[in-house]
Amino acid sequence: MPNKDSDRIVRFYEVQQIPPGPSIWVPLVQATLITQAGGRINLPLLFDTGASITTLRAEFYSILGLQSWDQGERASTATAGGTTDAYKYMATLEIFDKTITCPILLNNQFPFNPLYMGVLGRETVFNEFGFWENIHELYVTGNP
Amino acid sequence: MKYSIKSLQDIGEVKANLRATLTSAKSPEETLEMFDRIGLEPFVTEEDDLLVRIWAVAAEDFVPREEAAIIRAKRATSEKSDDLDWLGKNLAVVRGQYASEWIAVHEGEVIDHAPALPELLGRISEFDRPLITFIPAEPVTWTFTYAQ
Numbered sequence: 001m002p003n004k005d006s007d008r009i010v011r012f013y014e015v016q017q018i019p020p021g022p023s024i025w026v027p028l029v030q031a032t033l034i035t036q037a038g039g040r041i042n043l044p045l046l047f048d049t050g051a052s053i054t055t056l057r058a059e060f061y062s063i064l065g066l067q068s069w070d071q072g073e074r075a076s077t078a079t080a081g082g083t084t085d086a087y088k089y090m091a092t093l094e095i096f097d098k099t100i101t102c103p104i105l106l107n108n109q110f111p112f113n114p115l116y117m118g119v120l121g122r123e124t125v126f127n128e129f130g131f132w133e134n135i136h137e138l139y140v141t142g143n144p
Numbered sequence: 145m146k147y148s149i150k151s152l153q154d155i156g157e158v159k160a161n162l163r164a165t166l167t168s169a170k171s172p173e174e175t176l177e178m179f180d181r182i183g184l185e186p187f188v189t190e191e192d193d194l195l196v197r198i199w200a201v202a203a204e205d206f207v208p209r210e211e212a213a214i215i216r217a218k219r220a221t222s223e224k225s226d227d228l229d230w231l232g233k234n235l236a237v238v239r240g241q242y243a244s245e246w247i248a249v250h251e252g253e254v255i256d257h258a259p260a261l262p263e264l265l266g267r268i269s270e271f272d273r274p275l276i277t278f279i280p281a282e283p284v285t286w287t288f289t290y291a292q
Binding site: 013014028030032035040042043044059060062063112113114115117 | 235262272273277279283284
C-alpha cells in the first residue's frame with residue numbers, strides 16, 4: 001500500500017480556449033527561478049511526468065547569465081513538431097518549498113503558450129518528491 | 145507555530161491570543177510580523193482597521209473528495225497560484241492588450257510589459273517573485289494537455 005500522505009497540491013487549471021471551445025484542464029506549477037543576479041521570478045511550468053529534464057524557453061538564457069541560448073552541452077528533446085536541439089545548463093529552482101539545483105534544457109522550438117514557459121521534468125526535480133493523482137489535482141509529498 | 149482550528153469553539157481561544165498579540169507588540173509593523181509568523185493573514189483596511197483571516201472548519205466531509213478537487217479548481221484561492229489563476233481567467237483580455245510581449249503579473253494585475261525579456265526584468269526588480277510569461281500573437285498551442 002503506497003503512502004499517500006501529501007503536503008502540496010498541483011492544481012489543474014481550467015483554461016478557456018481562444019477561439020472559444022471546450023474547457024482544457026492543465027496541471028501547472030509555479031517554480032521560482034533564481035536569476036544570476038540573485039533575483040527571483042516565478043515561472044509557470046507544465047507538470048509533465050513524461051519529460052525527463054526540465055525545459056524552458058530559450059529566451060531565459062540571459063537571466064541565467066549566458067551570452068546565448070545555445071552555448072551549453074548539446075542535447076535533443078522531443079516536441080510535438082519532432083526532435084529539436086536543446087542545450088543543457090544547471091539552474092536553481094524553488095519549488096514546493098524546496099530549493100533544487102538541477103539540470104535544465106533551453107529550447108528555441110518550445111510551443112507558444114502563455115500559461116507555461118516550460119515543462120517540469122523528472123530528472124532531479126522528481127527525485128525530490130512523490131506524487132499521486134486524483135481528479136484535477138496531483139498530490140505531492142516532499143518525503144517520497 | 146500555526147493555528148489549527150478544529151472546531152468553531154476554538155475561535156474564542158484564537159481571538160484571545162490575537163488580543164494578547166496586539167497588546168504585546170511594540171508597533172503596528174511588529175504586530176503584522178507576528179501575525180505573519182503564526183500563519184494568519186493580516187490586512188490593514190482603508191479605514192485604518194486591522195483585519196485577519198481565520199479559517200474554521202464549518203462542516204467536515206462537506207462534499208466527496210473528487211468533487212472538492214473540482215470545486216477548488218473552479219474557485220479563486222488565496223494561495224501563491226493566484227497570479228496564474230488570474231492569468232488563466234483573463235487570458236483573452238491580456239492577449240488582446242499584450243500580444244507579442246513579455247508581461248509581469250503581480251497580485252492579480254499586469255505590472256509591466258516589454259517586447260524583450262531583459263528589458264522587462266530590468267524594470268521590475270523591486271517586486272517579489274512576479275509571474276513572468278510571454279503572450280503570443282500566434283494561436284496558442286495546447287500540447288501535453290488533459291482535455292475534459
